[in-house]
Amino acid sequence: xxxxxxxxxxxxxxxxxxxxxxxxxxxxxxxxxxxxxxxxxxxxxxxxxxxxxxxxxxxxxxxxxxxxxxxxxxxxxxxxxxxxxxxxxxxxxxxxxxxxxxxxxxxxxxxxxxxxxxxxxxxxxxxxxxxxxxxxxxxxxxxxxxxxxxxxxxxxxxxxxxxxxxxxxxxxxxxxxxxxxxxxxxxxxx
Numbered sequence: 690x691x692x693x694x695x696x697x698x699x700x701x702x703x704x705x706x707x708x709x710x711x712x713x714x715x716x717x718x719x720x721x722x723x724x725x726x727x728x729x730x731x732x733x734x735x736x737x738x739x740x741x742x743x744x745x746x747x748x749x750x751x752x753x754x755x756x757x758x759x760x761x762x763x764x765x766x767x768x769x770x771x772x773x774x775x776x777x778x779x780x781x782x783x784x785x786x787x788x789x790x791x792x793x794x795x796x797x798x799x800x801x802x803x804x805x806x807x808x809x810x811x812x813x814x815x816x817x818x819x820x821x822x823x824x825x826x827x828x829x830x831x832x833x834x835x836x837x838x839x840x841x842x843x844x845x846x847x848x849x850x851x852x853x854x855x856x857x858x859x860x861x862x863x864x865x866x867x868x869x870x871x872x873x874x875x876x877x878x879x
Contacts, residue, residue, distance in 0.1 A: 733762070737751075750765075764783075780803075787812065808823060
């Protein structure tokens with residue numbers, strides 16, 4: 690009985706306090722501008738192809754999709770190269786998140802590789818050409834630099850050239866691949 694009486698007194702006594710509460714504070718976080726990827730519209734989709742240099746035979750796949758309310762472009766790549774005299778066979782998968790840079794005047798790409806490396810690239814777009822230039826990252830290949838040039842050569846075709854600079858050496862073309870747009874799968878009707 691005492692417990693019920695105490696609960697009733699607390700409920701009645703607390704009622705006037707509820708009426709005197711201040712309205713809740715509403716916080717607003719200013720959002721960054723929507724990224725403008727219109728210069729990269731032609732890249733969105735799935736691509737597949739082969740290296741064009743006979744000395745480095747291989748297969749390359751690339752996909753680019755707008756994600757998270759079109760704030761980012763997610764890139765996924767797969768490269769499979771046969772063994773050559775100067776390098777063993779290799780296979781790598783990677784994912785990259787492309788976003789507008791802080792200034793809003795260009796793009797930044799952060800990549801995560803199946804090799805465990807995490808790298809950052811400054812991305813410049815000049816018409817049909819995209820240049821990815823290394824800018825470090827959380828875990829880049831120690832001493833090695835990689836850069837890419839992706840160039841649209843036709844409505845459904847592009848080339849990708851990967852250049853490599855070993856420690857204290859100059860860049861050289863590691864491989865060039867010609868990729869074609871992969872048609873979307875045919876929709877089936879139930």
